[in-house]
Amino acid sequence: MCGIIGYTGNRSVAGVLVDGLRRLEYRGYDSAGLAVVSGGELHEAKAVGKVRKLEEVVAALPGLGSLCGCGIGHTRWATHGVPSTVNAHPHFSNDRKIAVVHNGIIENHQELRRHLTSKGCVFRSQTDSEVIAHLIAEAYDGDLLAATAAVLDQLQGTYGIAVVSDRHPGLIVAVRKGSPIVVGIGEGENFVASDIAALLAHTRQVIYLNDGDIAAITPEKIELRDIRNVPIEREIAKIDWETGAAEKGNYPHFMLKEIFEQPETVENAIRGRLDHEMASAILSGIGLSPRELLQIGHIVIAGCGSSMHAGLVGEYYFEDLAGISTSVEQAAEFRYRNPIIEPNTLVIPISQSGETADTIAAVREAAAKGAIVTALCNVVGSTIAREAGRGIYLHAGPEISVASTKAFLSQVVVLLLFALLLGRNRRLSRSRGAELVAEIEQIPDLIREVLEQALEIKKIASRYAHVDDFFFIGRGCLYPTALEGALKLKEISYIHAEGYHAAELKHGPISLLDEKHPVMALANDIPGRDKILGNIQECRARKAPVVAIATRGDRAIRDLTQDVIEIPPCSRFVAPLPTAVALQLFAYYIAAERGCEIDQPRNLAKSVTVE
Template sequence: MCGIVGTVGHSPATPLLLDGLQRLEYRGYDSAGFAVLQDGSLVRVRRAGKVRDLRTAVDLSVLHATLGIGHTRWATHGAPSEENAHPQSDCLDQIAVVHNGILENHEALRDELVRRGHRFRSETDTEVLAHLVEEQFDGDLLEAVRQVVLRAEGAFALAVISVRCPDRIVAARRGSPLVVGRASGGSFLASDVPALLGHVDAVSFLEDDDLVEITTDSVRIVRLDGSETRRALHRVASAQTAIEKGGHKHFMLKEIHEQDRTLGETIHDAASSDGLCARVQAADLRPYDHVYFVSCGTAHHASLIAEYLWESYLGVPTQAIVASEFRMRSTHLTPRSLVIAVSQSGETMDTLMALRKAKQAKAQTIALVNHEMSTIAREADQALFTRAGVEV
């Protein structure tokens, strides 16, 4: 999982971007970078390696820009390198783009752009987006990004800045999470809530094919057809210590030492009067003629245990299926089917797609996740939470 962070406001952007990227390190990455708009120019700093390498790559005291975007990257197109790290730019170095996900039609789009004279400097699909925005831009950055998203295929989230629109960031999502928030000091966006903790008290979760334009004083959300919309505000608790090392050498050592406390908190919450155990016991499973657990990785391992227990003790035919297989197979789903999507993050793409397949078939759906404000939790008919703390 890559990470995106962006800020526009009254305070220097670079420290906020670096802090936000550091809070997204738990998502995993092999390179990192940021771009700011300063004195009419685009300044990009990128490195293969860790966020800490960015802190030593430039004299932060000379960067007084108050608008910028940052990114942590898992290499998919091109090796981990400075050239392939985000943000990627256009031919004129006036536009910067950060991007999570896969642009599935990037090869065809790249060929078109090359024929029209564009010069590419990386192996990434992300750079294609920067050149497309360059072509579409005619003074309105939001409209340029909207036109690009109309042509883009795949699941992605992206954020864009331009020297010619120095007061705003434009972002969009389709199948990859993006949250936005505003405070007295400015506006923020990120892939996940932890990057914004301490800066905002509430966030809005963008939905598929939402675009957002943020300035110091405003957050404007539009749909892909250009119509304006609103997204609900969700208050966020500031649990910053959960995403910091707390004096430990690394996150794994921290997790080892916190196991007893975290497990105790999870069990205590699950055993409460309105917790996970009580809600499962209260669920009337008699209307269902089949239960499916859909999940990936270690969540699937847990689902295999649940498959045995549910079928043995509840008498309901139960099947645990890897989410990617569930998406592709001809599973007979009806309104009498119950599909339980299991995901720690609540953002696992194959599991989310399996959930959406179930909903299209009018099956009943339950999310079993750790992240309460995740996409899977919000899209399922009901949600149950493990509350095991932030994944780091």
């Protein structure tokens, strides 16, 4: 859940590393550090807190900012050991000849620490990562790549590792097992990172390492080997994201920028995927014939956080439009609860990054049980995309804010397209398919209409910025939308927020309602609205303030509450999308009013690459 950047070339190494860490800061921001090899010496800088603190340290160290050569940097999200300069990466061997940065968790680090301590090794940090530097030093015999390869079979767990040594100027050794590593190809310079966001300003050509791959990276060349030190080849991929997509531009936060990018994001997700002639969807990445699609008897969706909420919306889509029984699994539980995978089961793992550790494990478990696996992810070349072998890319572009917005919307849109395809493959009529195609085409404009109300939503949000608790309620496919709205609010504002199916209020939660516990009611004019109106009255009877999401022109809602956010008219299948955008804005403006760190909320990281 941390960020790695490495550079070898003739530019200021510290400058490239700090810039890369700034772009990776959404992956971890407890501390940051770097190591630079130049002139036969190994230099370091570390700081607790955001990358700007590291930048200040680098600026205060005479000459460090001008050094050329090679180096590695790291921004940390703590798993083992409190945030401190001692626990910040890079970690060094006792002779300070070798420096290592590491993402992941070394599960047997205590055993390895005891082994190394018995041989006289002195540990300086509380981290699991430090053992790697000492093991490499112990194995070193003049060849840094061979020494790194030699220790890998001792490490249990997951790792993305980058290593430098003052004995090997210009060389970075990188290794991957379960934690992403990508190598960037430049001209007279090369890069390594845990995320392509760090490379966008420098190169568009990258190599994604597979588990067990080892890369020896110098300014002139990139050599790839397997764990047995045998040369291997990997395909060079081209990044199609725009450089500016990873910049804030004129927006105060990435989250607000990404909320306002969503009309274009949805257009990208549906572009070329609607078949007007057949009133269906075109999803070539699925790689299944109509006959094979017809044989799918059950669907299992696996995801975490916002991706799981998108999957819950998809459950309604697949069952209502395609008539296929569907279940949604928390990806972390998927392999541990021994799920029943019958013949012709389709498993859909959903992950923005394609690197979520729990979802990767679900992919492998599903494949081992003989399921058909079709992934939904945003990053081309990611682990889930490669291991699934078939899938649908979201085309959402880079999402920098920790709280997912545009990726969530893209996931829901793609699931709707998938359900349309499966429905037309079965009993969904051509006329109903054509109606749905037209509705999907209107989604970007529906979102634009919501965004035009941003200032009105901001006014409503300001009235609730002081609260400590918030309930979100919805029915049908707006129930998971309520869950997502509550998640957004709690993530970035630190307000305790819970999402419930509206019918669950009377089964316990209503006991908490009073004038200090406001309720967000999703009361769009779709099936179930009348029941929601009754739920609103129940909340008001307990003196709970109510904010309602309602279809434009709904006067009955105005009679129940004055705090109404209006959504343009749309069908029940499309309603979760503009509703989610309104909830994103509501959460954003509350967090801004409270002065919260919106893009990098405390204790959270963007990509959860450890279990």
